[in-house]
Amino acid sequence: xxxLPAQRYSRIRGxxxxxxxxVVTNDDLTRTLETSDEWITTRTGIRERRIAREExxxxxxxxxxxxxxxxxxxxxxxxxLLIVATMTGERSPSTAARVAGRLGIRxxxxxxxxxACAGFTTALANADQAIRSGDATRAIVIGAERMSDFMDxxxxxxxxxxxxxxxxxxxxxxxxxxxxxxxxGTEPDLADAIRIxxxxxxFIMQGASVLRWTMTxxxxxxxxxxERAGMSADExxxxxPHQANAxxxxxxxxxxxxxxxxxxxxVATSGNTSAASVPIALDKLRRTPALAxxxxxxxxxxGGGFSYAAQVVDLPAARV
Numbered sequence: 340x341x342x343l344p345a346q347r348y349s350r351i352r353g354x355x356x357x358x359x360x361x362v363v364t365n366d367d368l369t370r371t372l373e374t375s376d377e378w379i380t381t382r383t384g385i386r387e388r389r390i391a392r393e394e395x396x397x398x399x400x401x402x403x404x405x406x407x408x409x410x411x412x413x414x415x416x417x418x419x420l421l422i423v424a425t426m427t428g429e430r431s432p433s434t435a436a437r438v439a440g441r442l443g444i445r446x447x448x449x450x451x452x453x454x455a456c457a458g459f460t461t462a463l464a465n466a467d468q469a470i471r472s473g474d475a476t477r478a479i480v481i482g483a484e485r486m487s488d489f490m491d492x493x494x495x496x497x498x499x500x501x502x503x504x505x506x507x508x509x510x511x512x513x514x515x516x517x518x519x520x521x522x523x524g525t526e527p528d529l530a531d532a533i534r535i536x537x538x539x540x541x542f543i544m545q546g547a548s549v550l551r552w553t554m555t556x557x558x559x560x561x562x563x564x565x566e567r568a569g570m571s572a573d574e575x576x577x578x579x580p581h582q583a584n585a586x587x588x589x590x591x592x593x594x595x596x597x598x599x600x601x602x603x604x605x606v607a608t609s610g611n612t613s614a615a616s617v618p619i620a621l622d623k624l625r626r627t628p629a630l631a632x633x634x635x636x637x638x639x640x641x642g643g644g645f646s647y648a649a650q651v652v653d654l655p656a657a658r659v
Contacts, residue, residue: 349470349478349510350517351652352413355406356622357399358504358609359391365499372495379499384585388502388610390487396427396434399505400483401441403618407479407507408442410658415442420475421449422466424458424482424614426535426643427489434483448475455533456581456642457523458482458614463508463638464521464648470512481507482614491541500583501542502610506618519568521650522560526552529645553587553641558594560649561639565595568635568651572596576634576654577624581641582606582616591639601629613642625657632656 364387365376379385391399400423408415421439428434428451435449448469454461459482466478483505492498510518529552532545557580565572572595580588582605592602605620612619617640624630633656639649 346514347471347473348513348516348518349467350513350515351508351654352511353407353409353411353509354507354618354622354625355403355408355410356504356506356619357402357406358389358619359394359399361390361392362387363390368499371492372498374495374499382586383500384604384606385499385610386607389504391485391503394503396425396483396485397437397441399485399503400434400438400481400507403483403505403507404438404442404479404481407509411509413477413509415444417477418444418479419447420466420469420478421447422452422462422478422480424452424454424462424480425484426453426455426458426613427484427486438481454614454646454648455644456583456613456616457640457644457646457648459506459617460521460638460640460648460650461523461646463518463652464523464650466510467518470510476512478510479507480510481505482616482618484613484615486542486611486613489535489540489542496546497542497544500611502612504609504612504615504619506615506620506622508618508621517653519564519651521648522563522567523648524646526645532645533643550584550587552645553583554590557587557591557639557641560647561591561595561637564637564639564649564651570635570651574635575601575637575651577630577636578602579617579621579624579636580639582609582620583611583642614640625654630654630657
């Protein structure tokens with residue numbers, strides 16, 4: 340009898356991130372908003388954020404993708420799937436198609452995915468499924484946003500939060516599991532809690548509703564993702580949730596018993612970059628002693644829609 344093929348999985352081979360050069364501090368915002376550094380830091384944990392000037396969304400996404408390829412020691416030639424998670428991209432051609440052209444990728448399936456702040460974790464699940472089914476062998480998954488293009492800079496409740504940037508991961512087919520089953524879903528009753536809508540196309544958020552839902556539901560979603568991975572929280576090398584608010588991050592980490600040193604608080608210096616926040620924070624955490632040797636990391640995205648997606652990934656050791 341012919342030998343049956345080995346089980347096909349996907350694994351992350353490399354990560355990368357790119358952020359604008361221009362830094363906007365809390366003190367900078369006090370010049371145009373009735374706020375203070377203490378008020379912002381106490382409520383959000385944010386001290387500064389990066390805002391794009393010359394950098395386009397494609398610039399940021401392509402830079403993050405190239406750095407992920409370099410980190411993996413791979414070139415773009417073998418990429419046959421490219422997904423960009425974004426809610427601030429172009430209508431057509433897609434941001435993914437433009438990034439593929441920038442990187443010189445030919446004949447790859449390239450598309451944008453819109454799931455707001457859960458975009459990267461949702462796209463990661465899509466890429467894993469494509470690789471496991473045999474539809475792809477090497478994929479680049481990118482979260483990229485230019486939230487500054489859609490902000491009402493006179494609105495104190497939102498202008499202090501959002502920022503720009505991109506993060507990426509390269510996945511390849513493997514006989515060893517590297518991406519565990521995803522727990523994902525949508526809460527339609529909160530569909531209008533976070534939105535960018537015509538004709539104004541300005542970012543709007545019902546902060547109190549979002550905070551109540553996340554504090555109530557995120558610990559259970561995280562536990563479900565750990566259960567699907569067959570792991571406990573104390574086995575994790577790291578925890579990278581969506582960088583929405585330091586209070587949310589702390590609450591979920593405390594509920595799971597994950598030490599602060601293994602948890603990403605990139606929100607302090609990057610702000611909330613929506614779909615880009617998880618991959619940017621993941622790439623940065625990989626460069627710290629906590630994840631120098633790699634290991635399992637819990638990722639969790641949640642936001643507009645109201646959508647959420649969480650999964651455990653097994654990371655390679657970071658390149659020095």
